Amino acid sequence: MMKKIIFSLLFIICLFKADLFAQIDGEVVKPYKADFLLQNARVVTVTQGILEDTDLLIKDGKIAAIGQNLAPQNYTLVDCSGKSVYPGFIDSGTSLGLVEVNSLPETQDFMELGKLTPQMQALTAVNPNAVAIPVTRVSGVTTVLTQPRGGYFPGTAALIQLNGYTPDQMDAGFRAVIMNFPSAAKSGDYDSRSEETIQKEAQKKRDEIDEIWKKAANYLSIKEKGGQLNYYPEMEQLSRVLKKELPLFIEVNAAKDIIAALEWVKEKNLEVVLTGVAEGWKVAEKLAASKIPVITGPVLTLPTRASDKYDVAYTNAAALHKAGVKLALRTQDTENVRNLPFHAGFAAAYGLGVEAALKSITINAAEIFKVDDRLGSLEVGKNATLFIADGDPFEPKTQVEQVFINGYRIPMTNRHIRLYQEFLDREMKPAE
Amino acid sequence: MQTKLILSVISTFWFIVVSQAQEISKGNVFIKNAHVITITNGLLEHTDVLVENGIISKIGSGLKEPKGVPVIDASGQFLMPGIIDAHSHLALEVINEASSPITAEVKMEDVIDPFDVGIYRALAGGTTVSHAMHGSANAIGGQNITLKHRYGTRDPDQLIMKEAPRTIKFALGENPIRVHGRGKNLQPRSRMGVEAVIRNGFEEALQYKADWEDWNASDKGKEKQQIPPVYNSRLETLVDILEGEIIIHCHSYRADEIYMLIKVCQEYGIDKIVFSHVNEGFKVAPELAKYTMGASVFADWWAYKFEVYYSTAYNAAILTKNGVVTSINSDSDELIRHLYHEAAKTQRYGGLTDDEALALITINPAKQLGIDKLVGSIEEGKQADLVLFDMHPLSIYAIPQMTWVDGVKYFDREKDASDQRIKVNPEETLEPIFLHTEHHNCMRDVDFYFTGFGRNLFGHSH
Numbered sequence: 001m002m003k004k005i006i007f008s009l010l011f012i013i014c015l016f017k018a019d020l021f022a023q024i025d026g027e028v029v030k031p032y033k034a035d036f037l038l039q040n041a042r043v044v045t046v047t048q049g050i051l052e053d054t055d056l057l058i059k060d061g062k063i064a065a066i067g068q069n070l071a072p073q074n075y076t077l078v079d080c081s082g083k084s085v086y087p088g089f090i091d092s093g094t095s096l097g098l099v100e101v102n103s104l105p106e107t108q109d110f111m112e113l114g115k116l117t118p119q120m121q122a123l124t125a126v127n128p129n130a131v132a133i134p135v136t137r138v139s140g141v142t143t144v145l146t147q148p149r150g151g152y153f154p155g156t157a158a159l160i161q162l163n164g165y166t167p168d169q170m171d172a173g174f175r176a177v178i179m180n181f182p183s184a185a186k187s188g189d190y191d192s193r194s195e196e197t198i199q200k201e202a203q204k205k206r207d208e209i210d211e212i213w214k215k216a217a218n219y220l221s222i223k224e225k226g227g228q229l230n231y232y233p234e235m236e237q238l239s240r241v242l243k244k245e246l247p248l249f250i251e252v253n254a255a256k257d258i259i260a261a262l263e264w265v266k267e268k269n270l271e272v273v274l275t276g277v278a279e280g281w282k283v284a285e286k287l288a289a290s291k292i293p294v295i296t297g298p299v300l301t302l303p304t305r306a307s308d309k310y311d312v313a314y315t316n317a318a319a320l321h322k323a324g325v326k327l328a329l330r331t332q333d334t335e336n337v338r339n340l341p342f343h344a345g346f347a348a349a350y351g352l353g354v355e356a357a358l359k360s361i362t363i364n365a366a367e368i369f370k371v372d373d374r375l376g377s378l379e380v381g382k383n384a385t386l387f388i389a390d391g392d393p394f395e396p397k398t399q400v401e402q403v404f405i406n407g408y409r410i411p412m413t414n415r416h417i418r419l420y421q422e423f424l425d426r427e428m429k430p431a432e
Numbered sequence: 433m434q435t436k437l438i439l440s441v442i443s444t445f446w447f448i449v450v451s452q453a454q455e456i457s458k459g460n461v462f463i464k465n466a467h468v469i470t471i472t473n474g475l476l477e478h479t480d481v482l483v484e485n486g487i488i489s490k491i492g493s494g495l496k497e498p499k500g501v502p503v504i505d506a507s508g509q510f511l512m513p514g515i516i517d518a519h520s521h522l523a524l525e526v527i528n529e530a531s532s533p534i535t536a537e538v539k540m541e542d543v544i545d546p547f548d549v550g551i552y553r554a555l556a557g558g559t560t561v562s563h564a565m566h567g568s569a570n571a572i573g574g575q576n577i578t579l580k581h582r583y584g585t586r587d588p589d590q591l592i593m594k595e596a597p598r599t600i601k602f603a604l605g606e607n608p609i610r611v612h613g614r615g616k617n618l619q620p621r622s623r624m625g626v627e628a629v630i631r632n633g634f635e636e637a638l639q640y641k642a643d644w645e646d647w648n649a650s651d652k653g654k655e656k657q658q659i660p661p662v663y664n665s666r667l668e669t670l671v672d673i674l675e676g677e678i679i680i681h682c683h684s685y686r687a688d689e690i691y692m693l694i695k696v697c698q699e700y701g702i703d704k705i706v707f708s709h710v711n712e713g714f715k716v717a718p719e720l721a722k723y724t725m726g727a728s729v730f731a732d733w734w735a736y737k738f739e740v741y742y743s744t745a746y747n748a749a750i751l752t753k754n755g756v757v758t759s760i761n762s763d764s765d766e767l768i769r770h771l772y773h774e775a776a777k778t779q780r781y782g783g784l785t786d787d788e789a790l791a792l793i794t795i796n797p798a799k800q801l802g803i804d805k806l807v808g809s810i811e812e813g814k815q816a817d818l819v820l821f822d823m824h825p826l827s828i829y830a831i832p833q834m835t836w837v838d839g840v841k842y843f844d845r846e847k848d849a850s851d852q853r854i855k856v857n858p859e860e861t862l863e864p865i866f867l868h869t870e871h872h873n874c875m876r877d878v879d880f881y882f883t884g885f886g887r888n889l890f891g892h893s894h
Contacts, residue, residue: 103737132735185865195862254865278867300773302766304865306549309850310556310769335735342773345828394828396776416734419714420746420782424753429718 029411031163034076035059036409038388041080046087046362047377056085058384061407066380078402080388086358087378088142088161088385088405089393090365091340092295093275093330096136096144097126097160097170102334111150116212118177118241119233120155122146126167132335134414137162139338140387140400143365143375145295145330147178147249152209154178156237157249159369161385163405174369176249176273177241181261182206185254206264213268216242247271249295253304255282262290273368275330278304281316284323293368294320297330299343311350317360318351327356328365345394354394383407456582456590458486459816459839462498466506466820471513471794471809474787481511483816486838491812504834510824512790513810514560514817514837515771518728518797519681519708519761521565522579522768523548523591528567529574533612533620533629536600536669538574540564544588547855550765551583551591555843557769558819558832561593563761563801565708566601568683569611571620571629573601575669576681578801580817583842584854597802600673602630602682604689606739627692634700637670673702679725679802680705685739687715694723706800708761711743717754726757726800730767731774732781748792749782759797776826789826 036058043051043066055070056063100107109125126146136144142162148155157176164170182205186198193201216238223229223239240246252261253276265272274280275295280287287294296317303312321327329347331340340361348357366376374383384407391398403410461483468476468491480495481488497503521527525543529535544564554562560581566574578596585591604626613621620626643661653659672678680697684690684707694716697705703723707713710727711734713720720727729751734743744750751758760775762768771793778784778792798808807815816839823830835843 101735101738101741131741183865186862188864188866191864198862253867276867279865300766300770302553302769302866304867305863306853307851307863309848310553310852336732339732342777342828346770346773349829349831396773396828397779397826399780415742416744416746416781419742419744420750423714423717423744424746424750426715426718426754430722 029413031405031408031410033061033408035064035074036078036384036404036407037070037072037075038078038080038085039070039072041388042084043378044084044086044358045378046358047379056378056386058404058407061384063378063380063382063384063386066378078388083388083390083401084392085378085386085388086140086393087362087376087382088387088403089140089340089344089361090328090369090375091141091144091331091337091361092328092365092368093297093332094144094146094337095149095334096132096146096162096337097128097130098122098146098148099334100127100130100132110148111154112148115151115208116153116234117148117151117155118153119237120148121158122148122155123158123160123167123171123175126158126160126170128164128166128170131415132337133162134411135335135416136337137403137405137410138400138412138414138417139341140389140393140403141337141340142385142387142403142405143172144337145174145176145369147176149178150180152180152182152205152212153234153238154180156246159371161405163408163410172369172371172375174371176247177237179209179248179250181250181252181257181264182209183252183254183257184260185257206260212238241270244269244271247273249273249275251275253278255279258283259286262286262292265290265292277320278313278316280325281312281319284319284325287320288324291326293326293328293364295328295330295365295368296320297343298332299329299347300339314346314350317347317357318353321352321356321360326364326368327360328368329357329360341393342396348394354392357394456838457840459836459841460484460498460501461504461816461836461839461841462495462501463504463506463511463818463820464497466509466511467824468810469510469512469790469825470811471787471791472811473809481810481818483818483836483839486816486840488810488812488814488816491810504820506820508822509833510821510830511810512558512819512821512825513794513808513814514819514835515558515793516759516797516801516803516808517554517559517562517762517768517771517793518706518759518800519565519763520562520768521567521763522550522554522562522765524564528569530567530569530611533570533608533618534572534633534666534670535566535570535574536572536633536667536673537665538566539577540566540574541577541588541592544577544579544591546583546585546588546591547853549853550768551581552843552852553765554768555581555583555835555837556832556845556848557771558821558825558835559762559768559771560817560819560835560837561798561801561803561807562768563599563681563797565681568601568603568607570601571603571608571626572633572670573603575600575678578803580837581842582837582840583852586854593803595803595806598672598678599681599801600669600678602680602684602693604682604684604693605686606737607683623686623689623692626689627696630693630696633670634674634696637667637674640664640667641671641674674700676702676704678704679800681708681728681800682706683708685709685711687712691716691719694719698723709740709763711740711747713756714744714747714750717751717756720751721755724756726759726796727751728759728761728797728800730763731760731777745777745781748778749784752778752784752788752792753782757796757799758792759800760792761797772821772825772830772832773828776828779826786824786826 038056043054057065098110147157159172159174160170184202219235220239344357363376366372388402468479482490529538565576578593612618713727732745795808798804
């Protein structure tokens, strides 16, 4: 009798347990929109300090209110006691969405044929269902600049938010024409050219670019005078840069090249941002004097030269910041854009400081991309693009618990997490 | 008379050269009042560590300051064992001997480059031991060498950790298939062929061994006209693997190929095998736990090629929780500078404890290299490979301050000056610049790089 009772109890427990762990075949979690009230959070606004024990209301995709003891009404309540809320992080240079598997040409959509293709639109090739997108956004990185590569003018980069079913839904409202400034540096061990040849070739390329620039100026002046023009999308796009409708992002890294690039832009009256700037620490004063903003990174990388101090890649951001350069950070990655907070953390540790590092992946980036009315800080009226973490998001130990993009609650899952759930405690283990 | 003098000068000189070549510097140091992360015995707060002649001789609190030994006041700082990287190509002139699907006869100890400034940079990241490996072009590659980062020496031998057992590189999947099958129309052209190449190698080695045994048991050609088997260093090495004298470190990604080699090893009675990269190791974690010496993984690398598309950053956590001896390696001159940070990522992806996370870069790789009795933890009697951090090493804000190998300080952040090269090419008027994109590709190529084939064909490969 006793045995029977025990067995039936066990049976019931098993049933209950099975029920708890039951999965619904084919179930998927989708992003959804609602009015969320985040309660009792430590709100890291970035622009207005840190607010303790504060509520934040997400309504119609926007931050509708920030304050203490906001009325709960019929909002979805999210208890944030002991948690911090941050604005979504912005990576200012990636290939996210343009590449699926790095080594497979079939999945590489970041480069067109030819050196002069400024009209190529990165946004066109962004795959909203790239597996790396959900892998990225659960880290709190919600917004990235995704950009084409190769040639002099590889194309037009786009700022995207990491939620949406079409490229347009992902569009965060910023474009920039990319330019690769021809380098007069010896590139790596395999470059066997003489110093003279290197100089000559760089000069030739810079002359070519000047030719292109003249052509674009001609195109624009004919157009402005109402002249007849053939379809010339390359010049059409560059003429927008000349008119300052689009900024020019100039990729340049070696110290001498940076000086040359500053010289090149001097009399051109363009809206310019320098990117890469790996050796910026050598010419930080000149960069600061130019007032041109800089997007630098990756931070976790090797120094550019064998003779460099071992930590120059870590300290570059700090050197630029201290000189007074306006600074944003990038990973220049695709599948590991999720490491952006760690790049920022390293920069913070090596002299940049936590506050400036935080700004370099939030408000500074938003200002450079001219979306600071919507992104980059926690302020009433801005997009509800933010995340909740159980600590400092730069620390690897910290867990990002919930991400919102434009008020959409993002499912905190992706393929990496699903594989973890499936294989952590596998069935059918090998026999003892 | 003059000849005698010359001879004696030469012999003295020779003696100096030889004795210098053989002597490895060992140091003394007294590190006072540190938080000592022992790895094998928890965290000891406010503890002193005495190093004598390169060996940790005493651990305790309130130890008496010895005379004539440099003292480091480490109050508030964290001392941990030197970080060990179980998969690296640092300080190697060449990586791949890609001339055949089996090249067990080649040795990485012949191509050590003591001038590689990367060694100093690894030390600045707390890494004191690295496993300098052959590349992944061949199913059975060359013999690796375990290095101690005694930077500053011009003698390649001084970098070798002489006590470390022999290891060899194996490689499965896309790389050997691409190099031999696609590149040269030779087996292997598929994962079936990779198994066949390895089995053929082992069978040939067994035959070779039997031939020698027959010869040695015979009268060695005294009565009948007989000649001995031809000495073959490739097959000698394979015999040594079959006899358990060499640890296999196998480049692998997919669960199927990992399982294949586990089965082959079982069949040939081999139990000294570590799987490296092993991105899909999490799928066969119970098998890895039961049959192997463990898995050495990346913290978060994935999607750089198709065979790593179905990866998870939770790999190290799944493996650890399934009882697999797991390490985190670099395979990169960049990652080797912050393996402590790579280990910290397992706290985000799978919530490993501090002890579990730090074991991934210390005692576990030491076990996989067969050197865990000597290094990999802070214990009395072990070699004094140590690194001092200003904060807990798993914090993003932690910066390595000093690094010792055998009690000799090779890195001190306070005294760090730029240009740590010990050899400068006088003909090089323009210093080359290495940019992220390039070093990324170089790094990915390097595992794979060999002359005679276009680099493009082999781009993006670990």
